[in-house]
Amino acid sequence: MSASDTATTHGARDHARAQAAAVERFSRTVPAGDPEVLWRETVEGGNYATRVLPRGARLTLRDPEGDTSVQLLVFNHHHRAERLNVPDTVKVQWQAYLGAGRLLLSDMGRVLMSVEADSSAGHDTFNAMSNRAWNDAKYGGGAVHASAPNARDRFAVALAKEGLGRRDIGASVNLFKPVFVEPDGSFTWRGSTPQPGAAVVLRADMDVLVALTVTPHVLDPRPRYTVSPLEISAVTGLPAAADDPIRMATPEAGRAFENTDDWLLTRRLHTDEQGAS
């Protein structure tokens, strides 16, 4: 359209409405469609997404082109001071590397989400999300409006919309880009093998707020800001059963689910008082 098409309010309105017909590669299906589908979105490299998911939901994060890189934060939706604690996640499970069967633990000794399935080559629990200084130095243009948006400022905006702020950006888990820790403590980057179609399925073990950014891993050795899109889908599902294999796998996991069940007891009392579902 030429500039003159938007010289009047009616012209500007028609111009605005015409844009909704565009089918973008990076799109959201709003609402998702089938009743059991909670979320369907493809996030381009450099961007972010947030969503509240109910207990039992299955969140699938898929790497369609094989070069995505995701930084993930998780909060208790009803008590957002409770959030992902990466040190507890690795220490309680006696394991540095995330994969199928592992828990994402909160700082209150409860299970936020479980990794139900994982076809990726691995993840990273130690390294930073990028910040403005890191991306400015590495790529130039690390601001969110520039060519190499940094994860930390993306999270600041994403969380601000949820009533949170920069204080709430803790350590993330970094998905799809494995990093190995050598015996001397040094990092070895293992994120260069393309893995198109790799997917991680996370089960929400309480009502959670999920926030994620799709930005290059800080150790990615490529000099250019390179990250392929993330395909997100989430569906409703049943919560972990009493004999759930992830719950039963270790004594630590068992107690983490016991603590979660204990919290859910009081949560149910609360919702009954409110007359909510």
Add this chain to the structure above:
Amino acid sequence: MTGSGRVVHEETVEARAPWSHVVLAGQSLRIVDLEGNQAVDFLLYAADDPVERYSAADTMSAQGNVYLTTGSVLRSNEGNPMMTLTASTVERHDTVGGACSRESNSLRYGHHTNHQHACVDNFLLEHVSRDMGKRDMVANINFFMNVPVEPDGSLGIVDGISAPGLYVELRAEMDVIVVVSNCPQINNPCNGFAPSPVRMIVTEPA
């Protein structure tokens, strides 16, 4: 006890106790492990704007290694240097293991340990006295604590490598609020199963 500089503050932190103190840019803090193998859980906040605080992840990424040792630069969540380890008579320190809490103790050692004192309670007490709170609790350093990461990813707190009188010295690169929990843990070897006092000595260049 310090190698150089004028002592501006000196204090012994009792076993199991919290502690916090402002260290100005250019000053140094020496932490002395008086009786040996006493984990000192440690956080930093920028005195001017505590939203900028220690980031274990930024520190590890910038130095390419999970262990802290002489020369390690402790970085903030914005990537800025907060303190530098100018000396350490212990080979390495931990920043992946986090702080013990009543809640994580219940997972690791059983629900009965939920009533034992823990580092997060120490940190939160110092936080609320400085107008901060739970949202300001982030992944910390554990000086004098030994957490190996094995090739299969196995990771855990094992017997310490510190000894009586060993120390770490940190130079402040900005004005920082140092917040410490002198770890009260008795269920793993991080304190040799017997929490003990540590000495804090702040100096400035002579």
